[in-house]
Amino acid sequence: MKVKLLTALLTFILSITFLSNAEAKCRRVATVKYQQRYGWSxxxxxxxxxxxxxxxxxxxNSYDYSSYSVYAIIFWGEGQATVIKLKSFLSCGYEVTCDCIDNAIYDLQGYDQDGDKWNICLGDYCY
Incomplete structure (x- = not known):
């Protein structure tokens, strides 16, 4: 499994924020895969x-992310996370809601911090 390691500080801050501030984000169970040299994982x-x-x-507490882009964050384990900047069109505006994410017509696609392409399927039929 390909797992991207972020700093312990980032994971700690994100974990605390997710636990204490649930209204500003959307969590969904999804089927994900990333592009490898010869196909998909x-x-x-x-x-x-x-x-x-x-x-x-x-x-x-940084300015590392594009303010008006939407990101998908996957926590794999302690100190391990993948942050994916989505390239799919989403009309979320200034705040991500589950309605915004659930209204996506196609699978969501984007790139992680290493430039690897990811596919995020929220539906029942994932290819």
Whole structure:
């Protein structure tokens, strides 16, 4: 399994924020996969948290994320997370809501901090 390690500080701050501030984000169970050199990885069913870059910057006390972009965050374990900047069109505005995420017509796609492409399927039929 490909797991991206972020700093312990980022994970700690995000974990505390997610536990204490549930109204500004959306969590969904999704089937995810990432693009490898010769095709796609196997599929993983995981919990994905969606936030705007503005929300993510506030959660991490940084300016590392594009304020008006939407991000998908997958926590794999202690100190391990993948942050994916979504390229799919979502009309979330300044705050991600579950309605915004649930209204996506197609699978969500984006790139993680290492430039690897990810596919996030929220529906019942994931290819």
């Amino acid at each position: 196997k599929k993983y069913t995981v919990k994905v948290t969606f936030m705007t870059g503005m929300e993510l910057n506030q959660a991490t």
